[in-house]
Amino acid sequence: MAQTLVREQAAAPQQRGGGWIDRWEPEDEEFWERTGKKVARRNLIFSIFGENVAFSVWSLWSISSALLVAHYGFGFSAAQMFFLVAVPNCVGAILRVPYTFAVPRFGGRNWTVISGLLLLIPTVLLAVAVRNPSTPYWAFLLIAATAGVGGGNFASSMTNISFFYPDRKKGFALGLNAAGGNIGVSVVQLALPVIVGAGGLFGLVGAAAGGVDLARAGYVWASLGLVSAACAWFFMNNLTVSLASFGEQIKVLRHKHTWIMSWLYIGTFGSFIGYASAFPLLIGLLFPGISIANYAFLGALIGSVARPFGGWLADRLGGARVTVWNFVAMGVGTVFVIAAVNAESWPMFLGAFLFVFLTTGIGNGSTYRMIPMIFQKQALLDADRTGEGHEAALARGRTEAAAVIGLSSAVGAFGGFIITATFGILGLIYDDGVPADAIASAFVIFLGFYVVCIALAWWHYMRRTFMIQRAPNLSTVDI
Template sequence: MTQTLIREHPAARTRRGSRWIEHWDPENPEFWERHGKKVARRNLIVSVFAENIAFSVWLLWSISAAVLVAHYNFGFSAAQLFFLVAVPNLIGATLRIPYTFAVPKFGGRNWTVVSGLFLLLPTLLLVVAVSNPSTPYWAFLLIAATAGVGGGNFASSMTNISFFYPDRKKGLVLGLNAAGGNIGVSIIQLGLPVIVGAGGLFGLVAASAGGVDLARAGYVWGLLALVSAGCAWFFMNNLSVSLASFSEQIKVVRHKHTWVMSWLYVGTFGSFIGYSAAFPLLIGLQFPHVSIANFAFLGALIGSVARPFGGWLADRLGGARVTFWNFVAMAAGTVVVITAVNSGSWPLFLGAFLLVFVTTGIGNGSTYRMIPMIFQRQAVLEAEGAATETRDAALARGRTEAAAVIGLSSAVGAFGGFLVVATFGVLELLSDGEVATGSIATAFGLFLVFYATCILLTWWHYRRRTFMIQRAPNLSMVDI
């Protein structure tokens, strides 16, 4: 298929085999309309599917832990369950760092195949864990940790897709690619209870008379992992333009904006993945009369759908403006969540929490739109003072740096997801193992303080006019 593509499109040339495309210039309108758009769309579709399966596996234990509470008798405490959910976030965040550099080293298509096959480990080990009633907690913890391989895929996927599309489309496209993966959280939280026999779909599917069997979920998502790897093998491409040495990419750690944007992404994606992982357990522990199967998936679904909207909105209004006001809305929603927890009101808790999920999605999209714009413009400004570097070369360097920052910020953001769930777990431990309303409200209070820092940082670095005038007179940060 790729060989035919290359004969039809003379601008494309292969490298290292038929799946490598040598020439890729999405900023050229003629190239994009005649050659690039179709290839980019095909790679995006497969990337979305592969990332969706990876996210589902990453959050496998977010809903499995809740099912263990309701249908299995392993006798784990609330704190143990929170840490069971938190560990995959920690491992996934850690793996995002090497996954970021894997695409420029091995190629996006090649790494998508390999990372898809990695998903067989956590899915099949889930089968082993739940099939033996005497499986100890430490074994569950280790097996849950392997689900972290699904979390690493996001970094490589976003890094890869960022090279396929022109800058003017990256806000929406990166939002779509990310949303496709994020929805995997909602899919597994909605689909797993149905597949294992716990019922769901707001009562449309009754619980199985034969009982619950979590092993079925391992088999289903293991098969889907094989399908995603196969699709990547047959339908994706590697781009030579994405290749870069580790030394070229790691330079971004010296840039202030790398860490500012990573901090902001902790506030958006860290909140999304942390809340998505904790939401089922929070429902089960705080509101035991509510059906987890009917509501657990809603938060991740709404947050995922909101992500491309955040990217689209940032393309039109500016990422910094959208990000700033979104953090304000996130903080306001968190205040209402705290009120709902203290009052024990399920309707208020659900409504406020879903509002917070919407803001996590919008913020995810807007922050990721900011990153390519910041590093493209910064590279151009630096090139103006260096006669040896042309504008085109500076833009190419900016794209490489932006791709690296996208991956690194995703890793830092995922660590935020671990910290969210771990905060709930630690505060439960401090409450002597009892499910305490006060500890949950305290956790949200800490998150509120963090959102205040995100508001301040966004304003200080990207919205403050004195900054733009004195520090970067040629860099219109207001449009980022």
């Protein structure tokens, strides 16, 4: 009996006040099966909920900008609407850097509470601004910029969850956490038109007789932000093992793999959030007879659902292999999108674009699976040269991987800004709104970027002759 009690105590996390857990050893099989798995799952569930609400707030303007012109009479040009969509992506990308370092400084649960409360700022401001028909464009730009706080949540959430799961389960767990957040884009694009009275759900819900009221959306997601903060306070935990100094984390900036993976993540997540933000406007501009409310949410939904599949696939086939071939598929899909734009074919455009969304989701999952594996393997290779202990090297690798996960998410999110801003800039250059030829030109630029990503990923992570700091090729250790 006494021995059984000792084993149970050894397999239980050591908790103290404020939601802190001092002992967390997910790599210990007994610890994980007895108690670790349950605690990790609970934190994952509420992390997903909070991130979902945050992504919805981040993407509020992807659908609100079109409704402002269609139902409120604001005379914004197509280029101005694209910049309204682009600004939150830019601010969100910047905020992901401090959000990454917030978890090791304050704790995952504590920061999830704070970040949930910050969502009140953009939502309440939106509700106030749309009630005043004299609100100028520059004011809408500033309000849209505050929605970037929703984009920052992803970095802190992914950094936090990476500490809860053992290495062998990180791919699927991170993919699930990210997918739950990403799907928030689809949620807001599907639900907002219904909530504000614009109709939707493929005609099942008609437009309200009293007209569109965008302020309702602000109040709904402000309330959800409060709920997400409360859930984090009551049901999530802080991990002592996640704490690290700024100096320990910032060291990852010296690693070239930090920048290589960030570049690849621009191609996957940058494409996802950029295309998801622009999709409603692209439908309205290219195919004005098609209902935005009925189709805008599909791209983000498919990309979000595909993300954990990408992590699962990478766990089995290797992240590098999946990532390279996925970029090839993205390129093929983009070629068909360009053809559809030039042919003005709605069925072809929808099918090709949804395929591209599918590949962005798979690529998001596979690239994020690569990061922990790269830095764990690199830490062990470094330890062989320096004499550092095995466990110490693994711990360092986890800390570095968590920092890179957050930092690469920041760089990747900036890609979303680049995509939406490119549509707007080309619209200004062509000086005719955003015509089909300008949109097709933008996709040609994106296609060229995917070709670079294919070459970069293959060169660094699939070539069998590559030497990493004069150590064996990382591709030979199943990244």
